[in-house]
Amino acid sequence: MDDVAVQLWVEGVGELPSVRATLRAMAVGTGAERESDLVLAANELITNALVHAHTNCYVEVARSESTFSFAVTDFAFGELQPANPASVGGRGLEIVTFVASRWGSERTDSGKRVWFEADLGVSPDA
Numbered sequence: 001m002d003d004v005a006v007q008l009w010v011e012g013v014g015e016l017p018s019v020r021a022t023l024r025a026m027a028v029g030t031g032a033e034r035e036s037d038l039v040l041a042a043n044e045l046i047t048n049a050l051v052h053a054h055t056n057c058y059v060e061v062a063r064s065e066s067t068f069s070f071a072v073t074d075f076a077f078g079e080l081q082p083a084n085p086a087s088v089g090g091r092g093l094e095i096v097t098f099v100a101s102r103w104g105s106e107r108t109d110s111g112k113r114v115w116f117e118a119d120l121g122v123s124p125d126a
Helices: 013-027 032-052 094-101
Strands: 004-010 057-063 067-074 102-107 112-119
Touching: 004 013, 004 032, 004 067, 013 032, 013 057, 013 067, 032 057, 032 094, 032 112, 094 112
Parallel strands: none
Antiparallel strands: 004 057, 057 067, 067 112, 102 112
């Protein structure tokens, strides 16, 4: 597979179906379950930016033969929050931890960037 990269500007949750379709296209060939997991993890990070940070976001997705890379940049300076055990929701970062080979976050000049990389052909448990 040739390396492929996509950049998207996301302004609201109404755009999530088309964003998920783009993510799914980027994950094709990773296996049905892995494809679904990658799309789910990326969708969770986008939703966090839109719903919890209350901002639009900038999304970067890259795919090579061996790696699926994803990043979302929002425009809020708040810190990532751990899930509240009493809440029904708030498990997005746990999903990312399960799916990703590596992930992290960093402050930017305008907010924060949360990213993950998944090694393809390798189980996330390896």
